[in-house]
Amino acid sequence: MSRKPQWDYGLGPLAKAAEIGNVKEVSKLLEEGADPNTLDKVQRTPIYWAAQNGHVEVMKLLLEKGATINMGDNTGYSPLWIASQHKQLPAVKLLLSSGxxxxxxxxxxxxFIAIQNDADEVALELLNSGADPEKKDQGNETALYLAARHTRPVIFNALLEKGADLYTLSCYGQGVLPEAAERACLEIVQMILARNPDKEKIQLERAVKEVDRIMDRLQIWGPDQDRLKKIQELLHAYNARNGNKKSRKRSRKQRKRTRKQV
Known part of the structure; x- marks a missing residue:
């Protein structure tokens, strides 16, 4: 479904036709000599607008006529970036195969924008096409931390398989374990602990304290409460195995309660 721009970007005839996916009009304009790299008011090219809305056939026509695919607008957004943001997987594949x-x-x-927009398929395509799992944004954060923040376990696992550093930190110094635990992402917590990480580097104590605080002070009901409870048990059990007496005592009490319930 085509999406009309909310503001006047000064789109020319070719960009307007590309934005709405009008293959016939785009073909006609290109044959008449229209520049495939003509810029609008914010330095966006026709292929940018076609990529945003997933108009692959239009994109192919533009590419055949020499459309530049790595040109960013005045904020740095490229056709691949906007296609990733809008979950336009076929457009992403075409752009990647075109360089x-x-x-x-x-x-x-x-x-990063794919992870932020829950576009797992797009993120996987980018990773499989060579996206750097250790690349950092201007805030010095990596994709792995972002996947923990946005609770994307599939992407988190894929990043680990690609060699992402498990001990990466946010710009505020927080690790992926406390981040995933706070957000009640049981799957990511399980992935992290399954790798038997160094408890200091993974900020185990920080994660334990934060989850305990949430469970003790907040009234959370439903699925989130259940997940947080399981996370709390997992963290204390792991902490106990690593020599923490308080967690060991708590884990023993938890096992006793479980046996009584059975």
């Missing part, structure tokens, strides 16, 4: 820069630059990183 688009998979990593982007600055804060305009295709992989």
């Amino acid at each position: 688009a820069d998979v990593n982007g630059n600055g804060n305009e990183i295709p992989l």
Whole structure:
């Protein structure tokens, strides 16, 4: 479904036709000599607008006529970045196969925007096409931390398989374990602990304290409460195995309660 721009970007005839996916009009304009790289008011090209809305056939026509695919607008957004943001997987595949820069630059990183918009398929395509799992944005954060923040376990696992550093930190110094625990993402917590991480580097104590605080002070009901309870048990059990007496005592009490319930 086509999406009309909310503001006047000064789109010319070719960009307007590309934005709405009008293959016939785009073909006609190109044959008449229209420049495939003509710029609008914010330095966006026709292929940018076609990519945003997933108009692959229009994109092919533009590419055949020499459309530049790595040109960013005045904020740095490239056709690949906007296609990733809008979950336009076929457009992403076409751009990548045509030589688009998979990593982007600055804060305009295709992989990051895909994670932020829950576009798992797009993120996986980017990773499988060579996206750097260790690339950092201007805030010095990596895709792995972003996947923990946005609770994307599929992407988190894929990043680990690609060699992402498990001990990466946010710009505020927080690790992926406390981040995932706070957000009640049981799957990511399980993935992290399954790798038997160093408890200091993974900030185990910080994660334990934060989850305990949430469970003790907040009234959370439903699925989130259940997940947090399981996370709390997992963290204390792991902490106990690593020599923490308080967690060991708590884990023993938990096992006793479980036996009584059975």
